[in-house]
Amino acid sequence: MPSSASTLRRVTVLSGGVGGARFVQGLLHGLRSGVVPGGSAATEVTVVANTADDWWIHGLKVCPDLDTLMYTLGDGIDVERGWGRRDETWSARTELEAYGVEPTWFGLGDRDIATHLVRTQMLEAGFALSQVTEALCRRWLADVHGGLVRLLPMSDDRVETHIAVADPASPSGRRVIHFQEYWVRLRAEVPAEAVLVVGQDAATPAPGVLDAIAGADLVVLPPSNPVVSVGTILGVAGIRDAVRATEAPVVGVSPIIGASHVHGMARQMLTSIGVEVSAGAVGEHYGARSRGGVLDGWLVDTTDAAHVGRLEGAGLRARAVPLLMTDHDATAAMAAEAVALVADGPA
Secondary structure (H helix, E strand, O other), X not given: OOOXXXXXXXXXXXXXXHHHHHHHHHHHHHHHHOOOOOOOOOOEEEEEEXXXXXXXXXXXXXXXXXXXXXXXXXXXXXXXXXXXXXOOOOHHHHHHHHOOOOOOXXXXXXXXXXXXXXXXXXXXXXXXXXXXXXXXXXXXXXXXXXXXXXXXXXXOOOOEEEEEEEOOOOOOOEEEEEHHHHHHHOOOOOOOOEEEEEOHHHOOEOOOHHHHHHOOOEEEEOOOOOOOOHHHHHOOOOHHHHHHHOOXXXXXXXXXXXXXXXXXXXXXXXXXXXXXXXXXXXXXXXXXXXXXXOEOEEEEOHHHHXXXXXXXXXXXEEEEOOOOOOOHHHHHHHHHHHHHHOOOOOO
16 A cells, blocks of 8 residues: 555545445445544545446436435435435326336436436536536535545446347347346346447546545455446546556455345346356456456455455455445444455555
8 A cells, every 4th residue: 555554544446336335335334433444534435436327318317326326325325225315206207107208117216306407407517427426425425424435437428338138039139228228127137148338448537536546545346246337447448557556455345145146237247248156256357466457355255265265376365254234334344354355555
């Protein structure tokens, strides 16, 4: 680390939605309760969010991962669903369905719509997504965290993930659909034949992203989807290189426990890119920084303790600890283990 791991002044997390948000929530709890080594209530946390799940619907710009992180860290999330606003109502969705407006399979809650309206108006007025996110977070994060938590989109440029699925009626035998249709309408229940991230090649990191990685005392890859969450962040030009170059240690937490994911669709996405669905294989997919990858350390669940030797053989520090985020204390303990794993700096 630029400073010793014994002092965590700045932590940067590259995050997807639900799993990443819950991890960051537990990390903050651990920092402020003294559970995380070297951390304190004064530790600054920057979260770089995946924006490749974003899309336009009913004329509104919707950023699912940004909003899940913002609502979760701002204490406005629907805890049971893990996304959307608490105490939500659905009158607008009902009315749109009555008019026959498609898509009827993706609903926006009445309270949630306000966020999308503000975002869309600001974007159409010429503000960048990073500026819009900062403005929205003044409501959600400033009072709760006193300026110590910052949320950044991975890019201000439009990047969208699309999934190729089989379609016998198509001349090519497949069709390409937006990620949201695959996830929400199809519920990821059909095989994904390919993942296509449109616009990624031309995208550049949003302001502050590269500085947050370079200036961190610790960089964390939480238990988010390694293909369509963390993978899309790392795919933006310059971000992977910044993670490889930072003087801070980089530690990751497996989203795979046993033979599948805990939440989301990591299993389907890993299969689509030919990566074995296991904690060990995902660690190898990210790779050790000493061998051209992005990680110094990788936590796996106790269920996957047999993978530790394999990971160490791939150049990674590895440790098996409980990874189920059952509550804030359990997640804080997980975060503490991640810090301890790389406590003496990069591998």
